[in-house]
Amino acid sequence: MSPTETGRHFWRDIRVQLPFLAWLVVLWMLLWSQFTVLAFISGLVVAVFVTRVFRLPTVELSGRINIWYAALLVVQFLFAVLRGAVAVTVQVFDFRHQPGAAIIAVPLRYADDLMMTHVAVISSLVPGSLVVEADRDRQVLYLHVIGVRSMADVERQREGVLRWERRVVRALGAPAQYRALKADLRATRAGGAGGLTRGGAR
Incomplete structure (x- = not known):
């Protein structure tokens, strides 16, 4: 798979998992009881890391x-x-x-x-x-x-x-x-x- 196709596949996965990513970010902010820009950014980084590194079966919404x-x-x-x-x-x-x-x-x-x-x-x-x-x-x-x-x-x-x-x-x-x-x-x-x-x- 070429780098271009790899990048396209990555962003397609992100779009598909967007509701799950948003839920993880919300949980992260609730966990730390902080609703700030920094908490949002750090939660987003953690959510992307978790979904990309710890690959789980697709959740059927x-x-x-x-x-x-x-x-x-x-x-x-x-x-x-x-x-x-x-x-x-x-x-x-x-x-x-x-x-x-x-x-x-x-x-x-x-x-x-x-x-x-x-x-x-x-x-x-x-x-x-x-x-x-x-x-x-x-x-x-x-x-x-x-x-x-x-x-x-x-x-x-x-x-x-x-x-x-x-x-x-x-x-x-x-x-x-x-x-x-x-x-x-x-x-x-x-x-x-x-x-x-x-x-x-x-």
């Missing part, structure tokens, strides 16, 4: 994005980060009670590799929880969480992760994942309505 749900996801994530930071601070300075911690398993319901990655990153960036292992075959995330003192707290934390999964599916999930989510929500609403009707009949 969903081909779907809902602008409204994506914007809502960003707002909800920023609010969750703020609320989590306040909650962790309160727990740290509450010397009367130990915050309590646990490792919980969360079986995801609509996950593929990309969806599991999205949910794992969001769950880890929200203060108070950290993904310590991901079972790719069984689609299970294992999280270390603080502020857990009872099984009710465990279920609340697990439901919180599943809520993030639903939000990501609405915003970025593949069409099949989004259809599965809508079908489950309709079934849940129908079941709730049926329960109310039966209860009223009694």
Whole structure:
């Protein structure tokens, strides 16, 4: 392959991987909590280096994005980060009670590799929880969480992760994942309505 063809191939790969590169840059800036020009440039250099040196199989994107749900996801994530930071601070300075911690398993319901990655990153960036292992075959995330003192707290934390999964599916999930989510929500609403009707009949 000639140098010209090599250069053309390089820039074509960059264009194809542009969404992935942008996501890596965002993660880099979040990791260092710096949103500056220097952080952007260094993140871009690292992203290009990682994608060129550590060649991974091509990530198949969903081909779907809902602008409204994506914007809502960003707002909800920023609010969750703020609320989590306040909650962790309160727990740290509450010397009367130990915050309590646990490792919980969360079986995801609509996950593929990309969806599991999205949910794992969001769950880890929200203060108070950290993904310590991901079972790719069984689609299970294992999280270390603080502020857990009872099984009710465990279920609340697990439901919180599943809520993030639903939000990501609405915003970025593949069409099949989004259809599965809508079908489950309709079934849940129908079941709730049926329960109310039966209860009223009694």
